[in-house]
Amino acid sequence: MKKKIALVDDHVMLRNGLAALLEDCGYEILFQASNGKELIEKLNEKALPQLVLMDINMPRMDGFETALWLKKNHPQVCVLALSMLDDEASIIRMLRAGAGGYILKDSDPDELQKAIEAVLQKGFYHSELVSGKLIRAINNLDEHDAFAETLSVKLSEKETEFLRWACTDLSYKEIAEKMGISPRTVDNYRDTLQEKLACKGRIGLAMWAIKNGIVTV
Incomplete structure (x- = not known):
């Protein structure tokens, strides 16, 4: 058919x-x-x-x-x-x-x-x-997939706040202003979370946040 x-x-x-x-x-x-x-x-x-x-x-x-x-x-x-x-x-x-x-x-x-x-x-x-790696990370939650291990990761309030802003169309500089921190600190949050959550780039962080209920549509 x-x-x-x-x-x-x-x-x-x-x-x-x-x-x-x-x-x-x-x-x-x-x-x-x-x-x-x-x-x-x-x-x-x-x-x-x-x-x-x-x-x-x-x-x-x-x-x-x-x-x-x-x-x-x-x-x-x-x-x-x-x-x-x-x-x-x-x-x-x-x-x-x-x-x-x-x-x-x-x-x-x-x-x-x-x-x-x-x-x-x-x-x-x-x-x-x-990136296939990012899509696989948010969709293929196989128990052997490395991403599954990130589901139990604990995030600080600031990290959670940063992830919410990452799902918007604001630039990193604008996110820093919204959070009341320096652009360098925003970069640190980004780099740390990419490593902690096994994500690549802003799209990866945003999709992880969406998949795990940090933000909703």
């Missing part, structure tokens, strides 16, 4: 091209939509798509809002973000909203298919953009 996909993007030519590509790969395009509002209008409760392939920048209802709506109303529907945005803030926000993967629009067709299959089968995709 063909896997059912819904495409959400306000660029019609790109969307049609994606539809043709995915149909050639053996997927069924259940429907197309130009934004989140149109997606919601076209959803059929009795025949939901297995995966929504979605842009972020869209009119009326963008990818962030749409992914969050799907997470709350249809958590069984997988979401894969396909965007031109490659900044940390967009990636973190989209993953917080419930996307299982995030790839760029200039990715090769082979990577797109690989991402779709990974999200459908495992719930997440190990991309180069969002």
Whole structure:
């Protein structure tokens, strides 16, 4: 049975091209939509798509809002973000909203298919953009995985506060101002937590905080 996909993007030519590509790969395009509002209008409760392939920048209802709506109303529907945005803030926000993967629009067709299959089968995709190590750390809680050991790590109040700020789009300098500490101290928190939690980079810290309930959407 063909896997059912819904495409959400306000660029019609790109969307049609994606539809043709995915149909050639053996997927069924259940429907197309130009934004989140149109997606919601076209959803059929009795025949939901297995995966929504979605842009972020869209009119009326963008990818962030749409992914969050799907997470709350249809958590069984997988979401894969396909965007031109490659900044940390967009990636973190989209993953917080419930996307299982995030790839760029200039990715090769082979990577797109690989991402779709990974999200459908495992719930997440190990991309180069969002390090596979980080995604594995927040999703694959196998008892033998090194990340499992971090679940019992005790954090200080300041470390917890820093993790909450790390999940925002503030710069490290702005985080220092919010916390009333020096930028050097913020750097120390960042480096210490990356080592303590076995995470790499700000995305890794933010996703660990989300996975472990330090922040909620």
